[in-house]
Amino acid sequence: MKRSTRESADSSRKISRRALLLGGAQIGFGGLLALRMRYLQVDQADEFRLLAEENRINIRLIAPARGEIFDRQGAVIAKNEPSYRLTMVREDAGDVDEVIRRLSALVELDEEELNRALAEMKRSAPFLPVTVADRVSWEAISRVAVNAPALPGITPEVGLSRHYPLGPDFAHVTGYVGPVSDYDLSKMEDPDQLLRIPRFQIGKVGIEAKLEDQLRGKAGAKRVEVNAAGREMRELSRREGQPGTNLQLTLDxxxxxxxxxxxxxxxxxxxxxxxxxxxxxxxxxxxxxxxxxxxxxxxxxxxxxxxxxxxxxxxxxxxxxxxxxxxxxxxxxxxxxxxxxxxxxxxxxxxxxxxxxxxxxxxxxxxxxxxxxxxxxxxxxxxxxxxxxxxxxxxxxxxxxxxxxxxxxxxxxxxxxxxxxxxxxxxxxxxxxxxxxxxxxxxxxxxxxxxxxxxxxxxxxxxxxxxxxxxxxxxxxxxxxxxxxxxxxxxxxxxxxxxxxxxxxxxxxxxxxxxxxxxxxxxxxxxxxxxxxxxxxxxxxxxxxxxxxxxxxxxxxxxxxxxxxxxxxxxxxxxxxxxxxxxxxxxxxxxxxxxxxxxxxxxxxxxxxxxxxxxxxxxxxxxxxxxxxxxxxxxxxxxxxxxxxxx
CATH class of the missing domain: 3.40.710.10 (DD-peptidase/beta-lactamase superfamily)
Structure with missing residues (x-):
């Protein structure tokens, strides 16, 4: 049936209004999306960048050098000396027992310390390093380095450890340090985060304990990039800590x-x-x-x-x-x-x-x-x-x-x-x-x-x-x-x-x-x-x-x-x-x-x-x-x- 001219004009006007309304709605929606995108990408850029970096960047503490102790003439009573150790990453080692067997052929391993390390590996994440041998000689470190291809997961490291060169002479005065224990932490209301570093040493008795806060120093920090599993990929920046206070005693x-x-x-x-x-x-x-x-x-x-x-x-x-x-x-x-x-x-x-x-x-x-x-x-x-x-x-x-x-x-x-x-x-x-x-x-x-x-x-x-x-x-x-x-x-x-x-x-x-x-x-x-x-x-x-x-x-x-x-x-x-x-x-x-x-x-x-x-x-x-x-x-x-x- 043929439409009249008037009907055709009315229909055209209705379609134009609908198209206009639909087009306007689309333009408005697109504008809202644009504004939201601008808000997220420009106005909130810093906040989301921080959230993203927190997911891939970790802040890790660096232990400071402990303050040293001297006698009245300047003789060293308590000092820090390099301490070589060997660590193992379980997931890199693969067959842990086989790697330990090869390592023991090169380095004399303390059975008690090794058993403690193996138990710690079972409790820790597979990508975390665990110390398997401490206070290792430079010669032993050299042997391990030469045989590195046959020792996957084993890494030689160097740190600082306390040493008392005069042995028993000042033992009752200076006291001694030792690894932080759960008992030590239980006595503190708000423990320094430094104390949670594995095998971190603190004063137990004597001057080492009484002046612990001064001798300990302040922690440094490093920013490291980690993957989704938490494994360290690379170091981004480092801020060294503040060394502990040096003490000179009145003793001769x-x-x-x-x-x-x-x-x-x-x-x-x-x-x-x-x-x-x-x-x-x-x-x-x-x-x-x-x-x-x-x-x-x-x-x-x-x-x-x-x-x-x-x-x-x-x-x-x-x-x-x-x-x-x-x-x-x-x-x-x-x-x-x-x-x-x-x-x-x-x-x-x-x-x-x-x-x-x-x-x-x-x-x-x-x-x-x-x-x-x-x-x-x-x-x-x-x-x-x-x-x-x-x-x-x-x-x-x-x-x-x-x-x-x-x-x-x-x-x-x-x-x-x-x-x-x-x-x-x-x-x-x-x-x-x-x-x-x-x-x-x-x-x-x-x-x-x-x-x-x-x-x-x-x-x-x-x-x-x-x-x-x-x-x-x-x-x-x-x-x-x-x-x-x-x-x-x-x-x-x-x-x-x-x-x-x-x-x-x-x-x-x-x-x-x-x-x-x-x-x-x-x-x-x-x-x-x-x-x-x-x-x-x-x-x-x-x-x-x-x-x-x-x-x-x-x-x-x-x-x-x-x-x-x-x-x-x-x-x-x-x-x-x-x-x-x-x-x-x-x-x-x-x-x-x-x-x-x-x-x-x-x-x-x-x-x-x-x-x-x-x-x-x-x-x-x-x-x-x-x-x-x-x-x-x-x-x-x-x-x-x-x-x-x-x-």
Whole structure:
């Protein structure tokens, strides 16, 4: 049927409107798409570029070089040295067992370490490297490199590891580092991400632990490109970390090495202080151990040997060890009584060999007694009765107050592990600690450094330095940090009459230089270097009345662990004190026989800055000393050229 002209015109208008609407919709949609594409590609380009790069770029930490530790002369005590290791990537190796078999033909593999590595491979992703041999020699690395085609997946690497060149000499002071453990991480609220690097080393004890944050340094970082599986493809950029802080200690490695050799396998401790500055020149605890054993994880056998040794080589006896100071405490009691005015230096006490206090007999070490003794004679011959008597007059609280003035009962602020406070007991202390009243017999025991009184060798050295100088000498262990000198603390004049201190110093001089002095056999002959000192013997067992009646058993007839501790403190030279020394020999017997000879040798070594001439010793001792010096020269440790290194 033929359309009319009008119908055809209406139809054309409708089609045109629809086409226009459809075209407009298409253009609008296309415009929206264009705007969206512009938004994504231009406005949001940086954000999406970052998201894309986060998918293909990883940031990995670079461990910094640990700060090194030096002695006061610049000798290296703890350093970093290159450590060669072999790593394996499991997916590159293919047949792991076959590659290990080939590797073992070229390099001696530690079975325990290898088993640990194989177990780690099973837990880790196949593309992650695992250390199969650590501390490998350069020769072994060369053999592996030459045979690389036959060892797929094996890669030689080099890193830094801690090393202690002087071995046991500084083990108790510097401590040691070791791999981070789960226990280490559990003690930290917000662990540094560095600590999660496999086999990263941190300080475990000693200075290494106490100053860990300074020694560790700051991590560096590298940007590496990885594929979808997380495998590293290439390194894009690197920012090196900040090395740890270098420390210079106040210790002298030559003196420290001499003392460790002199002590040998004794269970003993020696501290040497500079009387002027308070610098700790030596802090030696024996027997010692090799801290290098701990750096990569000590074996069960080695650790068992250390922990089962009755002489406790792992304990730092210089600051952790607390001992009844015995007669070395008598200077404290004397000064307390003199300062309180209850006795004068010239006033005498009669010693018949014992004294009755509160219906109990307190004995002097000399059974027949010393007769009439004044303060100087009582110190020179170590009369116990004199101190029992004056202690009853002055009382325990004033004795303890004087002890604290002289450095006892204090925890000094030095970066060593488990620094002990010691004890200068008071009536209030016993009531609070034991809920018991202080007894008059407690005062008698404390007067001669027994009972509740405890002190460390460091505290005894400080006491000796304070008596010698009349100043509040404070011990210092860190000399410089990154070359910056650290402040000397203390040094204020003691609140003790200078005349009384002179009287006590004169009495200590008599101990070592008067024929009746308890340390006369260990005197120094060289007049300019004569020392003033005090012997001490502290009981570790009770002596019953029955044993005293039949005769006290000699120390040498007792089992080692029941023998008395031997102590000696001194300063020298007497006229111009330069060094203060404290020696404790656990279960050594008598202070005059076991501790005083060691103190005399150490003091001379410090004064002469090396082996002293034989003329400094009594004639009767010279042949023995000469043989001892020759033996110790062979046993002492040193690092050639060490003094050229500076912190």
């Amino acid at each position: 490695h030559r003196l420290q090495s001499y003392i460790q050799a002199r002590l040998g396998q004794e269970s003993a401790a020696v501290v040497v202080l500079d009387c002027e500055s308070g610098d700790i020149l030596a802090s030696a605890s024996a027997p010692s151990f090799d801290p290098n054993l701990f750096v990569r994880g000590i074996s069960v056998a080695d650790y068992k040997e250390l922990t089962e040794n009755p002489y406790r080589p792992l304990a730092n006896k210089t600051v952790q060890g607390l001992y009844p100071p015995g007669s070395t405490f008598k200077m404290v009691t004397a000064l307390a009584a003199l300062d309180a005015g209850v006795v004068t230096p010239e006033e005498t006490v009669y010693c018949p060999g014992h004294i009755e206090i509160a219906n109990r007999r307190f004995h002097c070490w000399k059974r027949a007694g010393h007769g009439h003794v004044d303060m100087e004679t009582s110190l020179r011959e170590s009369c116990d009765v004199y101190y029992y008597d004056v202690a009853m007059k002055v009382g325990i609280d004033k004795i303890s107050a004087m002890a604290e003035k002289l450095g006892l009962g204090q925890r000094f602020d030095i970066p060593m592990s488990a620094v002990a406070r010691g004890r200068a007991p008071t009536k209030a202390w016993k009531q609070e600690t034991y809920d018991q009243q202080w007894l008059i017999g407690d005062t008698a025991n404390a007067a001669i450094g027994q009972g509740f009184v405890l002190a460390s060798p460091l505290q005894l050295a400080v006491m000796s330095a304070r008596i010698a100088t009349g100043r509040a000498v404070e011990p210092r262990l860190i000399k410089t940090i990154d070359g910056i000198e650290q402040p000397i603390r203390g040094g204020e004049v003691l609140d003790v009459d200078a005349g009384l201190l002179r009287a006590v110093r004169k009495a200590m001089y008599e101990v070592s230089n008067n024929r009746r002095g308890t340390a006369y056999r260990s005197r120094i002959i060289e007049d300019a270097f004569r020392m003033a000192g005090k012997t001490g013997t502290s009981q570790v067992r009770n002596i019953t009345a029955a044993e005293r009646a039949r005769g006290v058993t000699r120390n040498e007839d007792l089992p080692w662990e029941r023998r008395d501790h031997a102590l000696f403190v001194n300063f020298a030279p007497y006229r111009n004190p330069k060094y203060a020394v404290a020696v404790v020999v656990e279960h050594g017997g008598g202070g005059s026989t076991a501790a005083a000879p060691i103190a005399r040798d150490v003091t001379l070594q410090a004064l002469y800055d090396g082996d002293p001439p034989l003329e400094a010793y009594p004639t009767a001792d010279r042949s023995k000393v000469k043989a001892q010096q020759e033996r110790l020269k062979r046993e002492r440790r040193d690092v050639p050229g060490n003094g050229e290194d500076r912190a």
